[in-house]
Structures are given as C-alpha cells and as structure tokens.
Amino acid sequence: MSTPVLTAVAWPYANGPRHIGHVSGFGVPSDVFSRYQRMAGNRVLMVSGTDEHGTPITVQADKENSTPQLTADKYTRQIGTDLQGLGLSYDLFTRTTTGNHAEVTQQIFLALHRNGYVVPKTTRGAISPSTGRTLPDRYVEGTCPICGYDGARGDQCDNCGNQLDAAELINPKSRINGETPKFVETEHYFLDLPAFTKTLGDWLGTKTDWRPNVLNFTKNLIDDMRPRPITRDLDWGVKIPLDGWRDQPLKRFYVWFDAVIGYFSASVEWARRSGNPDAWQEWWNNPDARSYYFMGKDNITFHAQIWPALLFGHNGEGDKGGEPGKYGKLHLPDEIVSSEFLTMSGSKFSTSRGRVIYVEDFLRDFGPDTLRYFISVAGPETQDTDFTWDEFVRRTNFELANEWGNLVNRSISMAHKNVGAIPRPEAPTAADEDLKALSRKAFDTAGAHLARSRFKLAASEAMKVVTAANKYISDQEPWKLKDDPARRDTVLHTALQVVSDANTLLTPFLPHSAQKVHEALGGTGVWAAQPELKEVEDLDIDGRVNPILTGDYAGEQAKWESKPIEVGKPLQKPSPLFTKLDPALGETGPEWAPITKD
DSSP states (O other), X not given: OOOEEEEEEOOOBSSSOOBXXXXXXXXXHHHHHHHHHHHTTOEEEEEEEEBOOSHHHHHHHHHXXXXXXXXXXXXXXXXXXXXXXXXXXXXXXXXXXXHHHHHHHHHHHHHXXXXXXXXXXXXXXXXXXXXXXXXXXXXXXXXXXXXXOEEXXXXXXXXXXXXXXXXXXXXXXXXXXXXXXXXXXXXXXXXXXXXXXXHHHHHHTTOTTSOHHHHHHHHHHHTTOOOEEOEESOSSSOBOOSTTTTTOTXXXXXXXXXXXXXXXXXXXXXXXXXXXXXXXXXXXXXXXXXXXXXXXXXXXXXXXXXXXXHHHHHHTOSTTOOOOOTTOSOOOOSEEXXXXXXXXXXXXXXXXXXXXXXXXXXXXXXXXXXXXXXXXXXXOSSSOEEOOHXXXXXXXXXXXXXXXXXXXXXXXXXXXXXXXBOOOOOXXXXXXXXXXXXXXXXXXXHHHHHHTTOXXXXXXXXXXXXXXXXXXXXXXXXXXXXXXXXXXXXXXXXHHHHHHHHHHHHTTTOHHHHHHHHHHTTOOSOXXXXXXXXXXXXXXXXXXXXXXXXXXXXXXXXXXXXXXXXXXXXXXXXXXSXXXXXXXXXXXXXXXXXXXXX
C-alpha cells in the first residue's frame, strides 16, 4: 500500500557556497532515502530551501558591501546549482524570503499566540557598541556558567547542551569583531517551552526506535526547558503580525523560528504551484503519513524539541490545551535522521580556516556519484568520520571502478561481442540459480535498511551482490565456452540479470551512473529522474523571481524489484562507468584542495 512520505531536509544558510561536510549531513542521505521510497511505490514529498533571514546573511552582506537580499539571491542560486549537480531530487527547494513563507510563518505564530504558548517578556539584549546593531545570541560567545566550557554560545552550550541567555555568559564577546557587547532592556515574544514539558516528554517516550544520539540528547533537554525568544531586534526577517509590532522597523522573528516552519511552508508552496492548493494536506493532515527530518547533529535541538513544540502549540495540544490553528492538526515528525560530522584532519570543515572542500569543485573534477557513494558508505552516519583523499581514491578505484564498473563492462561487452543482444538462457545450473536468488533476496534486506536510513548497510548488501557476480563470472569463465554456446549464453544471461538487479539496488546511491547502465542494457526512457533548476515568479510578491529546484519523479522509472531482462534486446558496446583515479591523489589531493594532514 502506498504511503505519503515527507522528506524534510535541513535548510542551508544562503551566506556562502556549500561544502561536502554540509551535504554529507542533510543532502545525500535525504536523497538516497527519497529515491528508495519512490522506487518502493510511496508518494514522496521532498522539501527544503535556503535559510535567508537573520544575522548570518546581514554579516555576509556587510562583508561583500551588498544588501541582504542581493546576498541571499547570489548564494541561493549557487547552492541550487550545487544541489542540482549532486542530483538531489527535491520536489521543491525554495527559500525563506518568499511571500508564501512569510504568510505561513505568521499564521503559525498567531495560532501559538491564541493558544497562549507565546508570551511577551522584557529581557536584556546584546548590542554591538561600535555599530549599534543587535547581536543575536548565537553571535555572542563566552564561558558557560553551568559547565565552564570556554566557547559556549549565547543561545546554547554545545558542551553540556543547556539552553542559555547571552547575558548569562562569563566574559561574553562578539563573534563578529571580538568586542564586549552592551546589554540593554528590550521587549520580545518568547515561546513558552515549559508549557510543553509533559506533552514533549510523553511524545518522546513513544520514539523508542530513533537513533540513540538523537533520543538521548533530546530527552536530556526536556529536564530543563525555559522560555525561548522567538523575536529579535533586527531589520531583516519576517514581521510580527500583531498591532504595535508589525510596523516596528527593528522587530522580526528570530531566524530559528521561521526556518523550521519552512518545512511546512515549502509544502504549501509546492501544493500551490502544483495546481492543487490543498495537496499538502496528504502529508500534513493525514495520520497515515510518515515524516522524516534530515540534518546534522548540531540541529537536533530545533527538530526534536523546538519544531515539535511549535506543532503541538499550533494544534492546541500542549500542556495548556487550545484549538488547532488555520492549518488544522499538523503531523509531527516520525523520525529525526541526524548524521554526525564529516571532519577533515579531525576538525569540522571550516571556510574561515581554509579547511573546506566545496561541492562545486568536487563535482567539476570527480562527478556526483563518487561523492554520493563515499558519503553513503564511509560518511558520518552514526559517528564523526574523517574525510581523506586516500580513502576516497580507494573507494572509487576498488569498489566503483574495479568491482561495479568492471562487472557492468565485461558482462555487457561479452554479450555484445558474442550475441549482440541479451542471450537466451538454456538449462540453468544450481550456480546460476543461487546467484539470481542472492540478488533477489537483497531487495528485501537492502530495502529494510534504506527504510530505516541505514545507508551503509544497504549499500553493503548491494555490493555483496556485485562481488558474488564477479566471482561467478570468474568461476564460470564464459570466454572459454566457445564450443558450448548454450552454456555460454546461460552464464551471460545470468550475469546480465544480476547486473540489472544490482543496478536497481544501487540506483538510490548512484542515480547518474544507474541511468547509463539502464541504457547499456538496452533500456530507454528515464530510469532515475534528475532535478531541474528553474526561475519562477514569486506567488505573492510582484516582480520577485526565485530560483527553485523541482522535478518530475512520478513517471515510469526504476522500481524496487528484480525485473526479468528481455531476451533479444539489442546491446551496444559499453563505455567505462567510472574512471580510476591516480593513486597519488590519495596522498596529495587535487591542487585546489586543502592539505588534510596537520
């Protein structure tokens, strides 16, 4: 039975190009998952976009002597190009500066306000003495008053996980220019997180199958929840839709508040663009739908605590009760799929420190599927993982080129040379049937892993089939069967059937090369659809043009099943699927890459 599946992908900041550490957390895992779910027959809605409000954008705009909007425009297009190049199959990749997003954000806020889950409060805000601008909490850094960690942010300590206030930090400093901020009284709206203590605790108690890092971290947060500010003194963001607030030039929603709402607003925008404005309800009002949120571990708080609280508040289901807002009862996350960090030389990728590999550079030199494969089989799925060029070269050469590429090339080449088409099998032996049974069984095993976002295990199952097929060909030696063409054809037919199966199994990981294998086996049409980058008019703001990623993934494409190959279908001599890399690259990396050995 087909299930509506929402793939909600973390929103990258539009303040610079993306590096491979970013896409290892939110990008590739979410696309592998979505491609599998579509192949399995489920109705997938994969949404995200660029996060364009808040201080990160204004800081970058100042550096470039530009405006926040122009800066966001520039990097949104660059990020869209990078994600399209990777083949990330978004139904809609949009942005937070659309009129649609502002309207949806304001409606969610109004529902929270009516239900009593946001309250005004006078607080002390950090101000830059040199510029007079507000410093958001995350841009104030100091010593944590709870654990003593030297490097806590003004909103949260990453060491002990406790929520903080910038004014509580010991020796606070601005992360922008190092000066000591001034603290002045200002009025803001706060999300009443303590009013969700029981509701969130009971809900988390039902999530026994979540990744342990997500569940343990979030349960610890429940023990000490405090009101959290959702508005800021800033001139760049979504306005507060209340009398006395909407016209204030320096009152906007805090970026974290409107960004998490983006998952829902993007779904609404997708529906409006689809021609059926209510289509989003299938994923958000349907109790049978399933929703999965993909991000790096530094975003667990917002997706496992804050966003569920906002949804409970909108639905009138917090500890105070209430009535559902404009959008009815919205579906809560079913699973938070959080990856750890992809590191370099043991440290997080850092643009400012020159420890960074940009997606654009990687795609130019190595193409998308090698990176997708590396992230899937050697990435930070359950623990921090260090990227090295040596490991990348080894995986590419031995697993993709030698194992998979060689299997495809020699199987199709021999069949093309001897028959010119897919040969007819005669009297299969136990060895033939055992190999085909192994590949058929892999669909259940790998599929179960993919459904649980266990990408390494799923890819391993597919590669076991590839290894077994290579051994089968070596054992059967079809090149020596010139005097027994019936047996030769049976061996080649078996090999091609398993190549077809393995290609299906690897399609979520390697969609670009999977299309080539499909065509090499005589297939026509689209096997693994790719996203399109389009320029479209904003639905609500006259004259505004927005870049979006979208695509048609509903046609006749790959299905998650072993499909019998068609005897007699013409074959063409194949070209190499993957190019082997120079082993010396493993020591040095390309010229443009930072040195990975400290």
